[in-house]
Amino acid sequence: MSTASLPSTGRRRNPATRAAILATTFDVVAELGYARLTIEKVAARAGVGKQTIYRWWPNKGALVLDAVLERSLGPGEPAELPDTGDLEADLTAVLVATVEEFADPAFDRALRGLTAAIIEDAELSQAYRERLDEPMRELKKRRLRRAQESGRLDPGVDLDLAVDLIFAPVTRRWTERSGDLSPDGVRAIVRHALRGLTNAA
Structure with missing residues (x-):
């Protein structure tokens, strides 16, 4: 631009x-x-x-x-998470796209600077939660809720906890510059998280 x-x-x-x-x-x-x-x-x-x-x-x-x-x-509200009927594939696609964004040196530096500022600035932290974190969390929960309704996830699963289990490991690895953030590493995160969240029946 x-x-x-x-x-x-x-x-x-x-x-x-x-x-x-x-x-x-x-x-x-x-x-x-x-x-x-x-x-x-x-x-x-x-x-x-x-x-x-x-x-x-x-x-x-x-x-x-x-x-x-x-x-x-981009402008407007965040888009819905994909829903192809394959929960694991959909979540993997979202996280792979996130990792690709993290791998962009310009985005990486900008986001690290903003993240550090958010830690120090309570007002900025609140704005970040209201404008990005909470809307994105709702989209993730909405996708997982549909999976519960279709029997793909245990109906008793706490969706806030499920979001943390699936998405937080990628953010932690990026923040700490450690761990596997390759597509295969992301697939493993999703696979293992869903193993504990899937309805055993």
């Missing part, structure tokens, strides 16, 4: 200006890291006034969060 200079458009959000600011923010945080990113650097590179950015985003944490969400999810 081009980050060519665009004029400030006052208080009203111009979609092209917003897109340029977020694309520039992502490029700057991927290049310099979260700690070295400043609103001034983003404004200069995007060709907008610093006041325009502060009018739309209260601080750099909120700006970087929007930039990462825009790059990861």
